[in-house]
Amino acid sequence: MGRTWRDGPGWLDTPDGGPVPLEIAATYRARRRGLLGRDGIDGALLITPTNSIHTFGMRFALDIAYLDRSFTVLDVVTMRPGRLGMVRWRGRHVLEAEAGTMAGWGLRRGVTVRVDRRRGA
Numbered sequence: 001m002g003r004t005w006r007d008g009p010g011w012l013d014t015p016d017g018g019p020v021p022l023e024i025a026a027t028y029r030a031r032r033r034g035l036l037g038r039d040g041i042d043g044a045l046l047i048t049p050t051n052s053i054h055t056f057g058m059r060f061a062l063d064i065a066y067l068d069r070s071f072t073v074l075d076v077v078t079m080r081p082g083r084l085g086m087v088r089w090r091g092r093h094v095l096e097a098e099a100g101t102m103a104g105w106g107l108r109r110g111v112t113v114r115v116d117r118r119r120g121a
């Protein structure tokens with residue numbers, strides 16, 4: 001059951017955080033750029049498809065959630081700038097947010113999140 005992803009806005013439904021503003025990076029160019037050059041993000045960035053990331057060139061620490069194809073969280077880690085993340089072989093998507101935010105959203109191993117592209121801003 002494939003899904004065609006496009007760059008753009010959306011919302012992330014999380015266990016404890018309610019709807020979180022989401023940016024989707026699905027094209028090669030958007031995935032490559034990610035959060036580079038930014039001083040922060042309001043909400044989260046979904047990078048798809050990918051199963052690993054790096055924080056080289058980042059200006060702030062990140063919470064990283066690795067997701068499988070059904071959007072179940074495989075792992076959540078915090079990474080400082082200048083690090084290379086481990087590959088998660090079952091991973092299909094990665095969520096990035098400012099360090100310390102994902103715990104407040106209830107993101108932890110085993111929970112499932114939902115991406116909603118239709119909800120109005």
